[in-house]
Amino acid sequence: MSALLAVSDVTAGYVADIDILRAVSIRVEAGAITGLIGLNGAGKSTIMRTICGFLRPQRGQIQYNGTDVTALAAHDAIDLGICYIPQESSLFPYMSVQDNLRLPLDHLRRRTSGLARRELTERLDDLFGKFPLLRERRRALAGDLSGGQQKMVEFAKAYLQRPRLCLIDEPSIGLSPKVAEEVYGWIELFAREHMAILLVDHNVRRVVKMSRYVYVLNLGEIVAEGQASEFEGGLHGHVKRWLNINF
Amino acid sequence: MTTVSYLAVEQLTVAFGGVRALDGVNLAVASGELVGLVGPNGSGKTTLVNVLSGYLRPDAGEARLEGRRIDGLDPTTLAHLGVLRTFQLTRVFPRMSVLENLLVAGCALGLTPGAAEPRALQLLEEISLLRLQNTDAGRLSGGQAKLLEFAACFMMSSRITLLDEPFAAIHPTMKEVMARFIRRRHAAGQTFLLISHDMPVVIELCPRTICLNAGGVIADGETRQVFSNPHVIEAYLGEAAA
Numbered sequence: 001m002s003a004l005l006a007v008s009d010v011t012a013g014y015v016a017d018i019d020i021l022r023a024v025s026i027r028v029e030a031g032a033i034t035g036l037i038g039l040n041g042a043g044k045s046t047i048m049r050t051i052c053g054f055l056r057p058q059r060g061q062i063q064y065n066g067t068d069v070t071a072l073a074a075h076d077a078i079d080l081g082i083c084y085i086p087q088e089s090s091l092f093p094y095m096s097v098q099d100n101l102r103l104p105l106d107h108l109r110r111r112t113s114g115l116a117r118r119e120l121t122e123r124l125d126d127l128f129g130k131f132p133l134l135r136e137r138r139r140a141l142a143g144d145l146s147g148g149q150q151k152m153v154e155f156a157k158a159y160l161q162r163p164r165l166c167l168i169d170e171p172s173i174g175l176s177p178k179v180a181e182e183v184y185g186w187i188e189l190f191a192r193e194h195m196a197i198l199l200v201d202h203n204v205r206r207v208v209k210m211s212r213y214v215y216v217l218n219l220g221e222i223v224a225e226g227q228a229s230e231f232e233g234g235l236h237g238h239v240k241r242w243l244n245i246n247f
Numbered sequence: 248m249t250t251v252s253y254l255a256v257e258q259l260t261v262a263f264g265g266v267r268a269l270d271g272v273n274l275a276v277a278s279g280e281l282v283g284l285v286g287p288n289g290s291g292k293t294t295l296v297n298v299l300s301g302y303l304r305p306d307a308g309e310a311r312l313e314g315r316r317i318d319g320l321d322p323t324t325l326a327h328l329g330v331l332r333t334f335q336l337t338r339v340f341p342r343m344s345v346l347e348n349l350l351v352a353g354c355a356l357g358l359t360p361g362a363a364e365p366r367a368l369q370l371l372e373e374i375s376l377l378r379l380q381n382t383d384a385g386r387l388s389g390g391q392a393k394l395l396e397f398a399a400c401f402m403m404s405s406r407i408t409l410l411d412e413p414f415a416a417i418h419p420t421m422k423e424v425m426a427r428f429i430r431r432r433h434a435a436g437q438t439f440l441l442i443s444h445d446m447p448v449v450i451e452l453c454p455r456t457i458c459l460n461a462g463g464v465i466a467d468g469e470t471r472q473v474f475s476n477p478h479v480i481e482a483y484l485g486e487a488a489a
């Protein structure tokens with residue numbers, strides 16, 4: 001199947017002599033969840049930042065929808081239908097929930113002629129149907145919401161943009177198990193709406209369960225990949241290999 | 248046989264909002280031990296080091312060093328007591344030379360400049376940075392800066408050195424320099440708590456390892472036994488098996 005996103009032989013890092021990613025190649029299919037797992041420090045978030053244009057690779061190429069986006073400026077990603085939900089909050093804490101939600105839409109309305117005011121209102125109405133709590137809290141300052149509610153705003157903001165590709169970095173970290181379950185539910189909602197998702201989460205079992213295809217990143221290199229079903233059952237062995245435990 | 252705990256942590260609890268980063272942690276380290284501290288992301292390793300080095304006050308429980316309560320003391324007091332640490336994110340004084348960075352560390356810990364300099368030069372030789380002694384620290388590579396910060400920890404003889412991911416994102420050659428240094432100091436009787444995701448190094452360096460998960464100790468013992476423990480492997484999967 002053709003990939004919506006193809007990262008090919010990408011080497012990237014933050015300082016001159018340290019490559020965080022070393023010749024990394026991954027593909028994300030349209031309309032499917034692709035999982036990316038690995039230990040802390042493996043480079044998972046760095047891949048996402050590189051795809052979004054926050055970090056320019058030293059070598060390699062990134063193709064999105066058949067176009068070279070290797071030198072993409074981060075602020076242009078939204079126009080291409082690429083959305084990034086980072087691990088940390090990307091909300092403006094002193095703006096209301098509603099204003100936070102409208103920001104990307106206002107941008108899209110200015111940049112693309114296709115998004116009419118009426119459609120914008122329809123998307124918001126549809127959103128409040130799917131996330132009813134946000135209708136109640138729409139006038140609250142984003143910074144006054146709980147961690148789980150802020151994560152909901154992040155997902156809602158992404159959903160409003162109707163991205164073709166959504167990069168989701170550690171969505172459940174720091175959340176209670178109950179809220180984490182809700183978060184996984186939103187990811188499944190995105191997948192049902194045929195968004196391509198690159199999912200990073202420390203909950204390896206969950207990533208394997210939700211994904212169609214899985215990559216394992218270790219110290220900046222892809223060390224294993226395959227259909228998610230190939231990883232089920234033998235996860236302990238995989239973890240030992242990722243940890244370089246040979247006994 | 249009863250051994251006196253050099254470092255003793257009892258029921259240590261730290262909560263951030265509703266999340267308990269440390270949830271009643273108990274552990275003990277004997278004098279001269281080199282103990283690995285491992286666990287998945289978010290398991291509480293750095294939080295524990297932050298409490299032991301005075302950067303966080305625990306919500307409950309206590310930590311003692313040679314019988315003296317150390318939880319709640321500020322970082323400067325703890326440094327003077329010989330509790331020294333490194334950070335995951337390296338911080339050096341970029342406009343001071345490599346040598347001056349170490350002199351600052353030594354003088355801040357009570358050495359005179361005259362006493363600090365030979366010690367600093369000796370350390371720079373040990374970590375292979377002597378030829379860069381007059382270079383501004385801001386011009387070092389990431390790995391070299393990490394080595395420099397690491398060396399600053401050894402400007403005074405410490406009672407316990409807490410190393411937080413010292414091997415992360417450094418060149419293998421520098422990693423070997425650092426590992427050799429730790430091995431030598433350990434052989435000389437120095438006490439370490441070493442956080443690392445680099446399991447081969449932990450296995451090679453640390454006779455004993457403690458594994459944290461979700462703010463609690465899930466394994467504590469001989470390093471190879473800890474890494475053979477299915478609960479430890481399970482912790483790295485992030486969710487209990489159904």
